[in-house]
Amino acid sequence: MSDLELRDEQRDDFYQTVWMIARMIPKGAVCTYGQIAGYIPCPQGIDPDDYKAYRARWVGSAMAASPGDVPWQRVINSQGKISIRDGAARQQALLKAEEIFFDEWQRIDLKKFGWNGPGSEWLREHHLVVPDEPEQLSFL
DNA sequence: CGCTTGACCGGAA
């Protein structure tokens, strides 16, 4: 059994998981490439630092190859903007049709429209990474 | 098979 075959299988798993999570994003909400990536554990045999550096990009690759039932338009970059490419205008039109608001810099307010994610229970059930709770800012 | 480009991100100027 070759290592290469294993890697292909892991990549396929990664893509399937990306699509599964993306399908959960509700209409009228968005989520970032990096956010989705953060839910997926580092595959065996991959250097964790390399994984952290590239996983968001892999999510982009997964979205480019996504099946028709995946709401790809709801996945945007960490700046709250639509990544420039052919089809970006169509993505913006789809999001506006979902009543998502763009500011004067063509940016989406992630505080307002950002999806919170699948929830820790669901993530545990699927052996995914439960993100750290946001720290309580006691001085506020 | 080698080379180039890319739906990314975080940190540093």
Add this chain to the structure above:
DNA sequence: ATTCCGGCCAAGC
């Protein structure tokens, strides 16, 4: 808010 860089992968010529 802008630009550049390292990361050294994945997909498309």
